[in-house]
Amino acid sequence: MRIVSITLQNSPDAAAIVDAILADNPDAQRKLYPAMTKIDCPGRIDVNAQSVSDRLGREWDTQEISMSVISLSGTVDEDDGIFSLYWR
Amino acid sequence: MATKKLSLKQKYSHLTRGLDWEPSYQKADDIFPYAKYEGIKIHDWDAWEDPFKLTMDSYWKFQAEKERKLYAVIESMAQNNGQLGITDARYLNAVKLFIQGITPLEYQAHRHFAHLARHLPGAGLRVAAQMQSIDELRHCQTQIHTISHYNKFFDGMHDFSHMHDRLWYLSVPKSFFDDATSAGPFEFLTSISFAFEYVLTNLVFVPFMSGAAYNGDMATVTFGFSAQSDESRHMTLGLEAVRFLLEQDESNVPIVQHWIDKWFWRGYRLLSLVSMMMDYMLPKKVMSWSEAWEIYYEEAGGALFADLARYGIREPKYSDVAKAEKDHISHQVWSIFYNYSHAAAVHTWDIDDEHMAWMREKYPASFEAIYQPRYLEWREQAKNGQRFYNNGLPQLCQVCQIPMAFTEPDDPSKICFRVSEYEGDKYHTCSDGCKDIFDYEPVKYVQAWLPVHQIFQGNCGGATMPEVLDWCHIKQGADNLDYAGSPEEEMWNRWMEGRRSPPPAFAVAAE
Amino acid sequence: MALASLNPGYSGPTRDKVENFNGAQLVYVHWEGHLNFCAGITLPLPPETPFGALASEILPSLYSADPKWRSDELETARWSLDGEDWAPDAGKTLGEQGVGHKSLIRFWTGAAA
Numbered sequence: 001m002r003i004v005s006i007t008l009q010n011s012p013d014a015a016a017i018v019d020a021i022l023a024d025n026p027d028a029q030r031k032l033y034p035a036m037t038k039i040d041c042p043g044r045i046d047v048n049a050q051s052v053s054d055r056l057g058r059e060w061d062t063q064e065i066s067m068s069v070i071s072l073s074g075t076v077d078e079d080d081g082i083f084s085l086y087w088r
Numbered sequence: 089m090a091t092k093k094l095s096l097k098q099k100y101s102h103l104t105r106g107l108d109w110e111p112s113y114q115k116a117d118d119i120f121p122y123a124k125y126e127g128i129k130i131h132d133w134d135a136w137e138d139p140f141k142l143t144m145d146s147y148w149k150f151q152a153e154k155e156r157k158l159y160a161v162i163e164s165m166a167q168n169n170g171q172l173g174i175t176d177a178r179y180l181n182a183v184k185l186f187i188q189g190i191t192p193l194e195y196q197a198h199r200h201f202a203h204l205a206r207h208l209p210g211a212g213l214r215v216a217a218q219m220q221s222i223d224e225l226r227h228c229q230t231q232i233h234t235i236s237h238y239n240k241f242f243d244g245m246h247d248f249s250h251m252h253d254r255l256w257y258l259s260v261p262k263s264f265f266d267d268a269t270s271a272g273p274f275e276f277l278t279s280i281s282f283a284f285e286y287v288l289t290n291l292v293f294v295p296f297m298s299g300a301a302y303n304g305d306m307a308t309v310t311f312g313f314s315a316q317s318d319e320s321r322h323m324t325l326g327l328e329a330v331r332f333l334l335e336q337d338e339s340n341v342p343i344v345q346h347w348i349d350k351w352f353w354r355g356y357r358l359l360s361l362v363s364m365m366m367d368y369m370l371p372k373k374v375m376s377w378s379e380a381w382e383i384y385y386e387e388a389g390g391a392l393f394a395d396l397a398r399y400g401i402r403e404p405k406y407s408d409v410a411k412a413e414k415d416h417i418s419h420q421v422w423s424i425f426y427n428y429s430h431a432a433a434v435h436t437w438d439i440d441d442e443h444m445a446w447m448r449e450k451y452p453a454s455f456e457a458i459y460q461p462r463y464l465e466w467r468e469q470a471k472n473g474q475r476f477y478n479n480g481l482p483q484l485c486q487v488c489q490i491p492m493a494f495t496e497p498d499d500p501s502k503i504c505f506r507v508s509e510y511e512g513d514k515y516h517t518c519s520d521g522c523k524d525i526f527d528y529e530p531v532k533y534v535q536a537w538l539p540v541h542q543i544f545q546g547n548c549g550g551a552t553m554p555e556v557l558d559w560c561h562i563k564q565g566a567d568n569l570d571y572a573g574s575p576e577e578e579m580w581n582r583w584m585e586g587r588r589s590p591p592p593a594f595a596v597a598a599e
Numbered sequence: 600m601a602l603a604s605l606n607p608g609y610s611g612p613t614r615d616k617v618e619n620f621n622g623a624q625l626v627y628v629h630w631e632g633h634l635n636f637c638a639g640i641t642l643p644l645p646p647e648t649p650f651g652a653l654a655s656e657i658l659p660s661l662y663s664a665d666p667k668w669r670s671d672e673l674e675t676a677r678w679s680l681d682g683e684d685w686a687p688d689a690g691k692t693l694g695e696q697g698v699g700h701k702s703l704i705r706f707w708t709g710a711a712a
C-alpha cells in the first residue's frame with residue numbers, strides 16, 4: 001500500500017494533532033525534523049476533530065488544520081469532524 | 089426556532105454553486121474566452137470540488153491569524169537583533185537568492201491567479217484561484233517584510249525587484265513564470281499548480297526552509313511555515329485540477345502529458361539554482377541535492393505517477409536525465425556563479441577543506457575526480473591574488489536561459505550543446521529537454537529577452553561591465569565579487585569579535 | 600508544431616535578429632576540456648573580423664585567466680564550426696569562412712587537439 005503523509009509544525013496546537021493521529025491510526029509512523037514533524041502511514045490517515053479537541057482542551061474543527069500543515073501527500077477529503085488523506 | 093448549523097459541505101456548496109448562475113443573455117464562450125483554445129475539453133465543471141471546502145469567512149479568519157502570528161515574530165526578531173543568530177554571513181546569500189529570484193514570482197502568481205479567478209468557467213475553481221491569488225500576494229509581502237530586516241545590514245537585497253527584471257541569473261526564474269503566465273489557463277494549472285507546487289515543491293521548500301532552520305534564520309523559517317500552510321491548499325488544487333482534466337475527456341490526456349513533460353523539465357532546470365544554494369551556500373547543511381532529489385522526486389514522485397498511471401499518464405520525459413545529472417548540476421551551477429560573481433548580487437567564495445570533505449562523502453562518484461581539482465586551483469589562484477573571474481559573457485540557453493554549463497548526461501567533461509534552426513536563425517539550447525520545448529513552440533521562445541544578447545544590443549546601460557552593473561543597480565564592491573574582502577564579511581567578523589568580548593551596554597548591531 | 604493561441608496566426612518579435620546588433624554577429628566560442636570556464640562565451644563580432652584577430656587577441660584575452668593557457672597552442676588546435684570539422688584561415692574574415700550569426704566555434708588544444 002502506498003504511503004500517505006502529513007507534515008506539521010512543531011507548535012503546541014500541532015502537537016495535539018500529531019498525538020491524535022498517532023492514537024487513531026495504528027500504522028502511522030512519526031519522524032522528527034528541525035521545527036517540524038512528519039507522519040507517514042500506509043494507505044490512509046484520518047484526523048478526528050473530537051480526538052484533537054480532547055487533547056487540546058478546547059473545541060477544534062478540521063479547518064483549523066490549515067494553521068499547522070506544512071506539506072501533505074495523498075488525496076484530501078475534508079468534512080465536519082474528520083480530515084482524511086488517502087490514495088485511491 | 090433554533091437555527092441549524094450548516095455542515096462544511098453545505099456551506100461550501102452555497103458559496104460556490106449557490107452563488108453561481110447560467111448566463112441567459114450572453115454566450116458562455118464570450119464570457120469565458122480562454123476556456124477552449126488550448127484544446128482541453130470539459131463536460132462538467134461542477135465535478136471539481138475543493139477538498140478543503142474553504143468559504144470566505146473561514147479563509148479570512150485563518151489567514152488573519154497567520155498574519156498576526158507572523159508579524160509578531162518579525163517584530164521580535166527585529167527588536168532582538170535576530171540577524172546575529174545566523175551561523176555565518178555567507179548563509180545570507182541563500183536569502184538574497186530568494187528575495188531576488190522567488191519573491192517576484194509570488195507576485196506574478198498573485199496576478200495570474202486573479203486572472204484565473206475571473207476566467208475559469210467552474211465556480212469551485214474560481215473560488216480556489218481567488219484564494220490562492222490573495223495567498224500569493226501575502227507570501228510576497230511577508231517575504232519582503234521579513235527580509236527587509238536583513239536589508240538593513242547586508243548587501244544585495246536593496247533593489248530586488250529592479251534586478252529581477254535585468255540580471256542574467258534572475259531571467260531564469262522570471263522567464264519560467266513569463267512562460268507560464270503567457271500560456272492558457274489549463275497549461276498554467278499544470279505548470280504551476282501541479283508541476284511546480286506539487287511535484288517539485290519539496291525541492292524548493294526543504295532546501296530554503298530547512299536550510300534556514302539549520303542556520304539560525306528563524307525569521308525565514310517563520311515566513312516559510314506561514315506560506316507552507318497555504319501551500320497544502322495549492323498543492324491539492326494542482327493535483328485535483330490535473331486529475332479533473334484527465335477524467336473529463338480522454339483526448340485531454342496527451343495534451344496534459346505534453347505539459348507535464350515540458351514543465352517537469354523547465355521546473356527541474358530552474359531548481360538547479362536551488363541545488364547550488366543547498367550544496368554550497370548553507371554553512372550547516374541539510375542534505376545534498378543528490379539526496380534531496382532521491383527522496384523528493386525519485387521516491388515521492390514514483391508514488392504520484394503510479395497513481396496517475398490509471399489515466400494513461402507516464403513519468404515525465406527526461407526523468408532519467410535528471411537522475412543522471414544529480415551528482416553534477418549543483419557543482420556546475422556553483423561554477424557559473426563563481427565565474428561571474430563580479431556580475432551578480434550574491435557572493436561566492438573558495439571552498440574550505442571541511443566543505444570539500446562533505447562533498448566527497450555526498451558525491452563519491454563525481455566530486456573528487458571532476459570538481460575538487462577545479463576548486464583547489466581556484467583557491468590557489470585566489471591565494472596568489474589572482475582570484476579567477478570570467479572576462480567573457482556566457483552562452484545562454486534559449487529556453488531556460490541558464491548559462492550553458494550543463495554537460496552531456498553520459499559525459500561530464502563535455503558541455504551539452506543542442507541547436508535548432510528556425511526561420512533562418514540558429515537557437516542554442518542546453519539539453520534535449522530544452523530543445524524539445526523550443527522546437528514545439530519556437531514562436532514563443534524566439535522572443536526571449538536573453539540578458540547577454542540584450543547587453544550586446546546596447547539595451548543595458550552601456551558597453552562596459554561597470555555601466556551594465558550600474559544599470560542593474562548593483563552596488564559595485566559591495567553586492568558583487570567574492571565574499572572574502574566584502575564589506576559584509578568585515579562587518580560580520582567585527583560583530584562576532586564583539587560577541588566574544590564582554591557584552592556592551594547596547595546591542596552590537598546598533599553601531 | 601502550431602502554437603495554441605487565443606487569436607489565430609499569433610506571432611511576436613524575434614528579439615535577436617542580426618540587424619539588432621549594430622553590425623556585429625553573435626559568435627559563441629568554447630575551449631573544450633576546460634570547464635573552469637563554466638560555459639561557452641558569447642562574442643559580438645562583425646563578420647569582417649579576421650580569424651587571426653580572434654586567435655591572436657580575443658581568445659587569449661578571454662582564456663589567459665587560466666594559468667595553463669598558452670596562446671601558441673592555438674596553432675596546433677583542432678576546431679569545429681557549427682558541429683563540423685573546421686580548418687580556419689587566419690587571413691580570411693569570419694564571414695568569408697562560414698561563420699554566421701550565432702555560429703558556435705569549439706576548439707581543442709594540446710593533447711586533445
